[in-house]
Amino acid sequence: MTDHHAAPDGPAAPSGLTAPGTPPGPTGPDAAVRPGLREFIAGLPKAELHVHHVGSASPRIVSELAARHPDSKVPTDPEALVDYFTFTDFAHFIEVYLSVVDLIRTPEDVRLLTYEVARDLARQQVRYAELTITPYSSTRRGIDERAFMDAIEDARKAAEAEFGTVLRWCFDIPGEAGLTSAEETVRLATDDRLRPEGLVSFGLGGPEIGVPRPQFKPYFDRAIAAGLRSVPHAGETTGPETVWDALTELRAERIGHGTSSARDPKLLAHLAEHRIPLEVCPTSNIATRAVRTLDEHPIKEFVRAGVLVTINSDDPPMFGTDLNNEYAVAARLLELDEQGVAALARTAVEASFLDPAGKARILDEIDAYTSAWSTP
Numbered sequence: 001m002t003d004h005h006a007a008p009d010g011p012a013a014p015s016g017l018t019a020p021g022t023p024p025g026p027t028g029p030d031a032a033v034r035p036g037l038r039e040f041i042a043g044l045p046k047a048e049l050h051v052h053h054v055g056s057a058s059p060r061i062v063s064e065l066a067a068r069h070p071d072s073k074v075p076t077d078p079e080a081l082v083d084y085f086t087f088t089d090f091a092h093f094i095e096v097y098l099s100v101v102d103l104i105r106t107p108e109d110v111r112l113l114t115y116e117v118a119r120d121l122a123r124q125q126v127r128y129a130e131l132t133i134t135p136y137s138s139t140r141r142g143i144d145e146r147a148f149m150d151a152i153e154d155a156r157k158a159a160e161a162e163f164g165t166v167l168r169w170c171f172d173i174p175g176e177a178g179l180t181s182a183e184e185t186v187r188l189a190t191d192d193r194l195r196p197e198g199l200v201s202f203g204l205g206g207p208e209i210g211v212p213r214p215q216f217k218p219y220f221d222r223a224i225a226a227g228l229r230s231v232p233h234a235g236e237t238t239g240p241e242t243v244w245d246a247l248t249e250l251r252a253e254r255i256g257h258g259t260s261s262a263r264d265p266k267l268l269a270h271l272a273e274h275r276i277p278l279e280v281c282p283t284s285n286i287a288t289r290a291v292r293t294l295d296e297h298p299i300k301e302f303v304r305a306g307v308l309v310t311i312n313s314d315d316p317p318m319f320g321t322d323l324n325n326e327y328a329v330a331a332r333l334l335e336l337d338e339q340g341v342a343a344l345a346r347t348a349v350e351a352s353f354l355d356p357a358g359k360a361r362i363l364d365e366i367d368a369y370t371s372a373w374s375t376p
């Protein structure tokens with residue numbers, strides 16, 4: 001077992017079987033997190049703005065789907081998944097990610113996955129999540145587009161009714177799949193007969209190296225004209241120029257990761273001035289080896305520069321984390337107490353694409369929870 005999945009009192013690591021007392025790995029729980037802070041985080045109402053649909057499949061769901069489709073190379077044993085979800089670099093991560101995408105073959109698989117993802121979010125007191133979905137990956141594998149939309153919408157409505165967690169969708173272009181995938185994604189996102197009610201934003205994911213952002217401008221223009229918000233990944237595995245491209249060409253309102261922005265003081269100043277939040281996913285950056293160690297993560301520089309930082313989990317079971325653990329990691333890196341952690345949760349709600357009344361409701365909940373916690 002590799003140690004970056006060791007998380008004794010943290011999230012359900014990929015195996016869910018990590019023995020208590022396992023030495024913490026670079027992204028595991030920190031002795032330095034103040035006593036009681038993990039409990040505070042666990043009960044804190046939160047919003048998750050950067051989490052991938054397929055990348056959120058729990059070990060139980062992955063093994064259930066792998067057992068259904070025995071031709072797949074994905075292990076059926078949740079323990080074996082820990083090694084399977086250990087990545088040598090970003091390209092290896094995408095290769096493994098796509099092998100899990102290959103397991104989603106029917107509208108029922110889509111519905112099950114979506115509903116279970118919502119259940120996992122609700123368990124962490126996530127009140128609102130924008131889930132990044134790549135419809136192209138499913139339709140090109142033969143899932144009927146109408147049935148796909150019905151499956152995610154059905155799960156969204158059931159999750160809201162049963163768990164109280166509000167889900168919204170970000171449809172992303174898998175950039176490396178080329179302009180055909182961009183055309184297909186924007187068509188699915190803007191065709192009034194298909195576009196799901198829960199869709200709020202338009203994204204761009206996958207590898208960045210060799211996939212320049214400007215080529216996607218016409219597709220983002222169409223999505224924005226149809227009322228969608230622009231949230232591309234940028235600066236995860238390439239330099240700050242990619243983030244500039246996302247801002248100027250794709251009119252990004254938030255940036256997925258934006259890690260390399262720290263290398264460009266002018267960019268940091270621009271992000272701060274224009275209040276463009278970064279969707280920071282610390283453990284993801286270590287797991288894909290985009291950043292070497294957590295202590296080298298630039299989150300502190302973002303905060304110091306006045307950039308709005310939101311904390312997110314990206315592909316939590318694949319990275320042996322969950323949103324609560326990401327808040328604990330951020331608390332250690334930023335040296336936060338309960339008030340500081342609550343401020344991070346507030347920033348995520350404010351940076352979300354939820355309507356004003358929905359935002360106010362969660363913000364009130366955060367305040368009530370935080371003052372009840374600090375009242376003896």
Ligand SMILES: O=C(O)c1cccc(C(=O)CC[C@H]2O[C@@H](n3cnc4c(=O)[nH]cnc43)[C@H](O)[C@@H]2O)c1
Nearest residue numbers: 052055134137172174176177205206207233314315
């Ligand atoms: O589905 C296909 O057939 C296909 C063909 C070629 C390339 C791709 C992709 O590149 C899919 C990548 C997929 O990865 C998702 N994702 C999940 N986590 C991350 C992340 O941290 N950074 C970037 N992308 C991520 C993303 O949603 C893409 O759809 C697919």
Ligand SMILES: [Zn+2]
Nearest residue numbers: 052233256314
């Ligand atoms: Zn992502």
